[in-house]
Amino acid sequence: xxxxxxxxxxxxxxxLRPARLPGLDTRTLRTVGLLxxxxxxxxxxxxxxxxxxxxxxxxxxxxxxxxxxxFIGLQNFRTLLADAQFWxxxxxxxxxxxVSTLLETVLGLAMALVLFETFRGRGxxxxxxxxxxxxxxxxxxxxxxxxxxxxxxxxxYLLKGSHLIQANVNWYGSTQHALQTIVIADVWKTTPFMxxxxxxxxxxxxxxLNEAARVDGASAFQYFWRIRLPLxxxxxxxxxxxxxxxxxxxxxxxxxxTGGGPADSTETLSxxxxxxxxxGLQFGFGSALAMAMFLTELLIAIGFGVFLLRRMRASGG
Amino acid sequence: xxIKSESTATPPSSPWRDGxxxxxxxxxxxxxxxxxxxxxxxxxxxxxxxxxxxxxxxITFSSARFYGKSNMSQIVDEYNKSxxxxxxxxxxxPPPSSSTEVHQTLVQQLARxxxxxxxxxxxxxWIAEFAGAGWAAPLDSYFSxxxxxxxxxxxxxxCTWQGKLTALPWFVDAGMLYYRTDILQALxxxxxxxxxxxxxxxxxxxxxxxxNFGFLWQGKQAEVLVCDAVEFIASANxxxxxxxxxxxxxxxxxxxxxxxYMYDTIHQSKISPADVLSxxxxxxxxxxxxxxxxxxxxxxxxxxNAQDPGGSTVVGKVGVVPLPHxxxxxxxxxxxxxxxxxxxxxxxxxxxxxxxxxxxxxxxxLRFATEVGxxxxxxxxxxxxxxxxxxxxxxxxxxxxxxATPRPVTPKYPQVTLVLQSQLSKALTQGDVKxxxxxxxxxxxxxVKA
Numbered sequence: 054x055x056x057x058x059x060x061x062x063x064x065x066x067x068x069l070r071p072a073r074l075p076g077l078d079t080r081t082l083r084t085v086g087l088l089x090x091x092x093x094x095x096x097x098x099x100x101x102x103x104x105x106x107x108x109x110x111x112x113x114x115x116x117x118x119x120x121x122x123x124f125i126g127l128q129n130f131r132t133l134l135a136d137a138q139f140w141x142x143x144x145x146x147x148x149x150x151x152v153s154t155l156l157e158t159v160l161g162l163a164m165a166l167v168l169f170e171t172f173r174g175r176g177x178x179x180x181x182x183x184x185x186x187x188x189x190x191x192x193x194x195x196x197x198x199x200x201x202x203x204x205x206x207x208x209x210y211l212l213k214g215s216h217l218i219q220a221n222v223n224w225y226g227s228t229q230h231a232l233q234t235i236v237i238a239d240v241w242k243t244t245p246f247m248x249x250x251x252x253x254x255x256x257x258x259x260x261x262l263n264e265a266a267r268v269d270g271a272s273a274f275q276y277f278w279r280i281r282l283p284l285x286x287x288x289x290x291x292x293x294x295x296x297x298x299x300x301x302x303x304x305x306x307x308x309x310x311t312g313g314g315p316a317d318s319t320e321t322l323s324x325x326x327x328x329x330x331x332x333g334l335q336f337g338f339g340s341a342l343a344m345a346m347f348l349t350e351l352l353i354a355i356g357f358g359v360f361l362l363r364r365m366r367a368s369g370g
Numbered sequence: 371x372x373i374k375s376e377s378t379a380t381p382p383s384s385p386w387r388d389g390x391x392x393x394x395x396x397x398x399x400x401x402x403x404x405x406x407x408x409x410x411x412x413x414x415x416x417x418x419x420x421x422x423x424x425x426x427x428x429i430t431f432s433s434a435r436f437y438g439k440s441n442m443s444q445i446v447d448e449y450n451k452s453x454x455x456x457x458x459x460x461x462x463x464p465p466p467s468s469s470t471e472v473h474q475t476l477v478q479q480l481a482r483x484x485x486x487x488x489x490x491x492x493x494x495x496w497i498a499e500f501a502g503a504g505w506a507a508p509l510d511s512y513f514s515x516x517x518x519x520x521x522x523x524x525x526x527x528x529c530t531w532q533g534k535l536t537a538l539p540w541f542v543d544a545g546m547l548y549y550r551t552d553i554l555q556a557l558x559x560x561x562x563x564x565x566x567x568x569x570x571x572x573x574x575x576x577x578x579x580x581x582n583f584g585f586l587w588q589g590k591q592a593e594v595l596v597c598d599a600v601e602f603i604a605s606a607n608x609x610x611x612x613x614x615x616x617x618x619x620x621x622x623x624x625x626x627x628x629x630x631y632m633y634d635t636i637h638q639s640k641i642s643p644a645d646v647l648s649x650x651x652x653x654x655x656x657x658x659x660x661x662x663x664x665x666x667x668x669x670x671x672x673x674x675n676a677q678d679p680g681g682s683t684v685v686g687k688v689g690v691v692p693l694p695h696x697x698x699x700x701x702x703x704x705x706x707x708x709x710x711x712x713x714x715x716x717x718x719x720x721x722x723x724x725x726x727x728x729x730x731x732x733x734x735x736l737r738f739a740t741e742v743g744x745x746x747x748x749x750x751x752x753x754x755x756x757x758x759x760x761x762x763x764x765x766x767x768x769x770x771x772x773x774a775t776p777r778p779v780t781p782k783y784p785q786v787t788l789v790l791q792s793q794l795s796k797a798l799t800q801g802d803v804k805x806x807x808x809x810x811x812x813x814x815x816x817x818v819k820a
Contacts, residue, residue: 119781
């Protein structure tokens with residue numbers, strides 16, 4: 054098989070346009086275009102159009118029930134910036150995202166390190182680890198509703214039995230604990246997913262490094278801190294990015310467990326958007342909320358991206 | 371390799387160019403499509419034009435899904451068989467537990483203004499919204515004041531928007547007080563009439579260790595919190611919103627007193643656990659039917675659960691009375707249930723009203739009561755011996771439904787309720803009742819005046 058010159062290797066052709074490639078006449082190009090059309094069309098319909106529609110709706114006062122529908126510029130966003138409920142939901146969402154991502158990454162790493170080692174029954178443990186992640190979140194929510202019930206829940210029963218608490222904790226009926234309870238439920242559910250991603254990352258690190266480090270007299274901790282962790286870092290950051298973007302959209306847990314309460318303490322951007330869009334049928338204002346959410350997510354992604362690129366460049370990757 | 375595969379992608383002779391011409395293909399395709407789409411269309415045209423000239427008037431009826439021993443479509447069929455002038459086609463929507471979806475579907479259908487469905491059923495909190503948007507036809511000319519007097523007064527109030535009757539009551543549900551007959555007997559007490567009585571009863575039950583919890587209600591940041599609040603506030607002779615739909619009275623002294631009482635049940639008299647702040651209907655029902663609580667505010671469905679030996683330890687030990695009131699007010703029960711409405715764009719309003727008249731007859735209300743479990747909205751049906759025989763509990767609820775009180779009547783209710791849920795929850799958790807209700811007042815004013 055003859056090696057095919059890639060575009061970048063071509064002499065003095067930094068352009069990526071395939072039109073400059075030899076052997077592609079106009080007719081072939083038209084065929085290429087035709088063949089690409091379904092893909093472009095599908096993307097336009099399922100991805101570009103909804104986003105575009107969301108942006109245009111966010112600039113209108115469209116409300117189905119009052120039948121208003123006119124262009125109002127940035128009025129929705131001005132209302133949003135002055136809306137205490139929006140900022141409260143924004144803070145709750147950021148707090149939830151930061152805490153749950155951090156906990157899931159640390160615990161997931163610990164789980165991955167354990168599951169990487171060889172022991173009897175590892176296959177079974179690896180498979181069963183994924184059970185929480187495979188359970189639908191609505192079921193998880195109901196389950197945690199029972200577990201953390203303030204009066205008859207088993208968590209309070211166990212904690213009281215072991216004298217860790219004196220009186221029943223009102224897990225999701227108090228403003229101090231409600232968001233924590235949701236974080237716990239989310240950590241229980243999603244840590245296995247993180248562990249799985251990180252386990253894959255660990256398996257890509259060559260075992261010879263371990264042997265070399267041992268020969269040089271490195272301790273287990275040194276091996277982890279100086280060799281494994283740096284090599285795992287790109288995987289870790291990408292996994293955390295995926296998790297953070299996913300956590301930012303948290304909806305089902307607060308929707309089922311608390312309805313956003315008590316006193317808005319578990320209201321997240323997704324639940325607030327849902328309330329405005331589907332209960333209030335305020336498509337304009339709801340879309341502005343969704344846009345604000347989109348922009349915040351974009352900032353999180355950019356933050357991670359810049360950090361990741363810097364690290365990769367620093368390590369000469 | 372890539373280049374090579376691309377050259378094979380366009381073989382010199384494609385099926386387009388020889389064998390089949392493009393025109394042939396299009397012709398064939400066009401015929402197939404035309405055959406499948408056009409055929410039924412023509413058939414549909416012919417049947418509808420045929421029926422409108424000779425057969426019965428065709429109308430459509432959309433309703434959330436209710437069922438029991440018989441279902442909605444059986445009852446609609448019975449109407450179709452009972453006469454030959456009107457034929458009703460029934461469209462089933464999701465069950466009332468998926469209220470948001472039912473609401474969405476109805477709004478989409480009504481906003482089209484094409485007259486479909488001609489008749490629909492609606493939750494009590496959507497009436498003003500649909501009337502305000504001009505989707506629900508006024509029914510005053512069809513149902514005289516004597517027709518209206520047959521219903522519980524709170525229902526007609528809820529069905530009236532800006533002085534016009536825009537909905538017709540179908541069935542009713544409301545909040546009520548469940549009590550443990552055995553505990554009250556042991557304490558030598560009667561069911562409480564006032565909220566002060568209720569506090570004393572609950573405290574007595576707890577201090578004499580008859581129950582872990584004195585009084586359970588629903589404080590979760592959800593629609594049910596607004597229902598509970600309406601009952602407390604109305605029983606103090608207060609209101610959230612005046613019937614004009616513009617004057618907000620939620621920060622007036624009666625409302626503040628009522629919400630303060632709700633707060634005190636948790637933090638001062640301690641007759642309710644703080645957990646009620648995260649409980650809606652079911653979590654508050656469970657401790658009661660497992661024998662842990664003396665008193666419970668809930669809807670009529672709890673009766674069935676309480677009498678089921680499979681899940682209840684209090685079978686035969688439960689009584690129901692209207693909710694208590696404050697000294698200067700009278701008992702109020704938050705109104706639930708569904709109502710009929712006629713589409714303002716319907717071209718067959720007379721047929722629609724004929725159908726409604728039939729559905730609203732006492733005989734039909736009785737049938738919904740005994741076979742589907744939906745409580746009649748006409749007071750006289752409760753005196754029917756057939757109801758006493760089939761469902762004595764439902765019959766005993768007449769005194770509860772007399773006090774039925776609607777939630778704020780405004781077309782902006784979906785937005786108003788979000789404010790109420792949020793601020794009431796704040797009042798109950800943080801204790802600044804006056805501040806939270808003031809905040810609710812100014813936010814609701816902004817919504818209803820916009």
